[in-house]
Amino acid sequence: MxxxxxxxxxxxxxxxxxxxxxxxxxxxxxxxxxxxxxxxxxxxxxxxxxxxxxxxxxxxxxxxxxxxxxxxxxxxxxxxxxxxxxxxxxxxxxxxxxxxxxxxxxxxxxxxxxxxxxxxxxxxxxxxxxxxxxxxxxxxxxxxxxxxxxxxxxxxxxxxxxPGSGQTMKLVNNLLGAVAIGVTAEGMAFGIKAGLDPARMIDVLNQSTGINSATRDKWPRSVLPRTFDFGFAAALSLKDTKLLMDEAAAAGVPLPLGRIVQDYLERTLEREGPDADFTAIAKVVEEAAGLDPDCG
The missing domain is CATH 3.40.50.720 (NAD(P)-binding Rossmann-like Domain)
Incomplete structure (x- = not known):
């Protein structure tokens, strides 16, 4: 044993x-x-x-x-x-x-x-x-x-x-996951401002080519009900994103989408405080679009 x-x-x-x-x-x-x-x-x-x-x-x-x-x-x-x-x-x-x-x-x-x-x-x-x-x-x-x-x-x-090959794969995964939240928040804000129903939008996205981890899990569980409690802290997501950006810079790989995600996470923490969930990125995007806080 x-x-x-x-x-x-x-x-x-x-x-x-x-x-x-x-x-x-x-x-x-x-x-x-x-x-x-x-x-x-x-x-x-x-x-x-x-x-x-x-x-x-x-x-x-x-x-x-x-x-x-x-x-x-x-x-x-x-x-x-x-x-x-x-x-x-x-x-x-x-x-x-x-x-x-x-x-x-x-x-x-x-x-x-x-x-x-x-x-x-x-x-x-x-x-x-x-x-x-x-x-x-x-x-x-x-x-x-x-x-x-x-x-x-x-x-x-x-x-x-x-050594580090597992960590590299995780940073790649986290980049894609965080970008999915950011781009979903942007698409949803645009559609909501145009008058579309957010729940119906998620239903359509999840049976269309726009489906991603954010539309499949995070919006139904945490954003649409406005609980923003998916279970992963924005502060930890920011830590992971900074790790990614540092490693990418050292490797000479530009990641402009990574920079956008980092900015969203920093603004989320400023707006919501240190205990914010990373799905609260949606609030930052909605606010910038001039949407009502209960629009989601």
Missing amino acids: TTIGFLGLGRMGAPMAANLLKTGHTLLVHDLSDEAIAALVAKGAQAAGSTAALGERCDIVFTSLPTPAIVRDAVLGPDGIFSRGKPSIFCDLSTSGPQLAQDLSAALTPQGVACFDAPVSGGIKGAVDGTISIMVGGPEEEYQLLRPLLEAIGKPTHMGET
Whole structure:
């Protein structure tokens, strides 16, 4: 039986960790929130007590954390996962960017650690249901050992052995997803101002070539009912977009649509505050079009 560690029991991490319990392996967990730890312990996990203890006691460690800086400190910091122990496999499920994945691999691979970047997509519902997409970069041989655990979490695809390949795929995915929200908001604002019914517009788009992830999921669930609670923070979406723009700039790839999305997200946070959902981009577009706040 393998001892698995999971660090980061947030809105995505907690359900992913819970799904790992179904594999029958011993699962140790840690988080800044005592309540989050207690909820997993109630389901059968064990509390590690600290990040360092997690690394000391586990063979495989997963992380699901909000920012690259937090991931870096959790892995390489003085009280991090590798400060007192050396798990044989490390797998970062966070969206933390290709550069960090390369840095972690450079630090850990010489120590004999198989290092994986494996960001996920599919939202909280996908994390709960075990249907999220997992984009994996890392060594092929150890991937075959890791894959059954990833399959308990979702649907993994091995993008290649190059460190950061999973993170690169995630940034591509996030660009398309965020642009879909922006362009859907623009199209909807134009149609509404011309007098069209927004619900009927979404119905038509979802049976036409304009269908996308925003028309299929986000507008019916969060924008049309004006709840703007799809479950992904605008601040995290902005973090991901900035990662994308930085990596693209370093690669010499201009992303003008990415710049527009970044601007929309920044304006959304200014308008709605730090807890805004990323679907609130629609409010920014509607306001610019001179629409009533309840038009959606």
